[in-house]
Amino acid sequence: MERLRRRINAALIVGSLVVGLAGCGWLISTKPEAPKRRYADRIPEVATQTIIPVVETTPVIGHGTVRPQKQVDIVPQVSGKLTFVHAALAQGKVIPKGDLLFEIDPTVYDARLRQAEAEVKGLDASLTRHDQEASNLKAQIDNAEQMLAIDARDYDTSKNLYNQEHVGTQRDVDLLQQKYLRQQGVVVELRNNLAMIPHLRTETEARLEAARSRLRQAEHDLENTRIFCPFEARVETVLANESQVVTAPFAIAKLTDMEALEISVGIDPRELRWLAEEVRPEALDAAGSPDDAAGKPSVAVRWRLHGQEFTWRGNLSRFERVDEATRTARMVVEVRRADMTATAGSGDRDGGPRTLSVGMFCTTELPAEPLADALLVPRHAIHDHRWVYVFEPDADSSTGRLVRREVPMLRSIRDQVVVDFRGRGTEKVCELRAGDRVVVSPLTKPVAGMRIRLRDASATSVTWIPNSSAAPPPWPPAPTPPPRAVIASARPGGPGAPK
Numbered sequence: 001m002e003r004l005r006r007r008i009n010a011a012l013i014v015g016s017l018v019v020g021l022a023g024c025g026w027l028i029s030t031k032p033e034a035p036k037r038r039y040a041d042r043i044p045e046v047a048t049q050t051i052i053p054v055v056e057t058t059p060v061i062g063h064g065t066v067r068p069q070k071q072v073d074i075v076p077q078v079s080g081k082l083t084f085v086h087a088a089l090a091q092g093k094v095i096p097k098g099d100l101l102f103e104i105d106p107t108v109y110d111a112r113l114r115q116a117e118a119e120v121k122g123l124d125a126s127l128t129r130h131d132q133e134a135s136n137l138k139a140q141i142d143n144a145e146q147m148l149a150i151d152a153r154d155y156d157t158s159k160n161l162y163n164q165e166h167v168g169t170q171r172d173v174d175l176l177q178q179k180y181l182r183q184q185g186v187v188v189e190l191r192n193n194l195a196m197i198p199h200l201r202t203e204t205e206a207r208l209e210a211a212r213s214r215l216r217q218a219e220h221d222l223e224n225t226r227i228f229c230p231f232e233a234r235v236e237t238v239l240a241n242e243s244q245v246v247t248a249p250f251a252i253a254k255l256t257d258m259e260a261l262e263i264s265v266g267i268d269p270r271e272l273r274w275l276a277e278e279v280r281p282e283a284l285d286a287a288g289s290p291d292d293a294a295g296k297p298s299v300a301v302r303w304r305l306h307g308q309e310f311t312w313r314g315n316l317s318r319f320e321r322v323d324e325a326t327r328t329a330r331m332v333v334e335v336r337r338a339d340m341t342a343t344a345g346s347g348d349r350d351g352g353p354r355t356l357s358v359g360m361f362c363t364t365e366l367p368a369e370p371l372a373d374a375l376l377v378p379r380h381a382i383h384d385h386r387w388v389y390v391f392e393p394d395a396d397s398s399t400g401r402l403v404r405r406e407v408p409m410l411r412s413i414r415d416q417v418v419v420d421f422r423g424r425g426t427e428k429v430c431e432l433r434a435g436d437r438v439v440v441s442p443l444t445k446p447v448a449g450m451r452i453r454l455r456d457a458s459a460t461s462v463t464w465i466p467n468s469s470a471a472p473p474p475w476p477p478a479p480t481p482p483p484r485a486v487i488a489s490a491r492p493g494g495p496g497a498p499k
Contacts (some may be wrong), residue, residue, distance in 0.1 A: 045455040048437035056374035059365035062265035066360045070257035077224040085242045104225040116215035123208035144187045147176040151180040238359040243498040266328035281319035300365040313339045371421035391437040399453040405431040
């Protein structure tokens with residue numbers, strides 16, 4: 001029995017092996033054959049763009065935030081209680097020029113003014129009095145001198161009579177001498193008083209000048225109790241209300257002049273060389289008065305919001321500086337009040353006007369010098385910042401070889417790079433020529449000289465002229481789906497055979 005069981009197990013094992021080998025043989029014999037490809041099918045397919053010379057006039061693009069050209073803090077020059085505040089004085093409101101903004105209680109300053117006026121009047125009267133005193137003293141001196149002369153004659157007569165003829169007494173002579181001396185003292189005193197009049201007048205004039213200064217200060221303080229709007233202004237901040245006491249050194253409002261706004265536009269310093277002659281920094285420095293907007297170059301200012309674009313006209317005012325923090329060149333664009341309203345583009349649903357406001361981040365287009373016969377290459381077609389691959393066709397023009405050309409990257413314009421133009425110079429050689437077909441599709445491990453063929457034999461190039469109204473071709477091109485392999489059985493009706 002044991003021997004029979006072993007034979008049965010051995011027979012089952014052998015049978016399983018035979019069935020497995022038969023199944024493997026059947027699978028091998030019925031496998032589908034791999035599709036065969038020709039050698040030409042293994043040549044990489046590429047898309048190309050024919051290089052056509054164009055006149056490149058793309059403006060230099062800069063970005064910046066709108067800021068006020070003139071902004072002032074309203075700081076009261078006197079302290080006191082506010083008795084009036086402009087009804088429209090609120091953030092964002094526009095106040096006409098000359099409107100009364102604030103008024104401070106003028107009671108104290110009016111009293112100081114009246115006191116200063118009274119002091120000036122008193123000192124003016126003192127000057128008049130000094131003049132009258134000088135006139136009176138001159139008259140008194142004349143009278144005193146005449147009386148002194150009479151007393152001198154009386155004294156001389158009495159003295160001579162007493163000494164020569166012994167008429168009178170010595171006492172009479174002494175009394176006349178005393179009278180003469182007293183009159184002489186009176187004359188000296190009057191002359192001294194007259195000599196003091198110019199000094200008194202000078203002192204009074206000095207006090208009068210000081211009083212007039214205090215009067216001007218009082219008038220200035222009283223005038224400064226009323227604060228007027230210095231220009232047509234937009235209110236930025238308000239820090240005081242009616243009945244509030246304000247102090248002289250502290251600001252109570254901030255106003256922005258609406259006559260002109262400006263944008264400090266940041267551009268790549270390497271783009272300065274492409275600017276037109278009239279907008280280069282040296283040309284702006286040599287221009288006329290900065291207030292003369294008529295002679296300033298015109299530029300376009302654009303702002304986008306939710307797909308809507310607004311455009312304003314600005315004037316390039318000056319070259320500001322090279323910002324060390326951002327490594328950008330700063331040029332200032334001025335937008336006058338007459339140009340602050342723009343009509344929106346076609347993307348705006350309502351098409352209404354828009355006003356330029358402080359804080360908008362805008363794009364500015366600065367005019368560039370036209371580049372004649374410029375060669376532009378797609379940015380993605382440049383390898384290692386110096387090479388492009390060119391399709392060099394064979395006789396049939398659908399296949400050819402890959403050629404590497406060296407190009408200098410002169411200027412980047414969106415997704416294009418200028419590599420050459422007429423009159424560029426020879427600082428870097430550009431090996432690319434007009435009419436060359438630049439490979440614009442991705443290449444896997446490209447090798448100069450390798451065989452390639454055009455993706456579509458009926459269209460040997462993808463041509464797109466930059467700055468034209470036509471849209472650029474899509475990139476990367478849509479890949480062509482590979483043919484689907486049909487798995488067929490070696491026998492009719494086998495697994496995988498088509499029904």
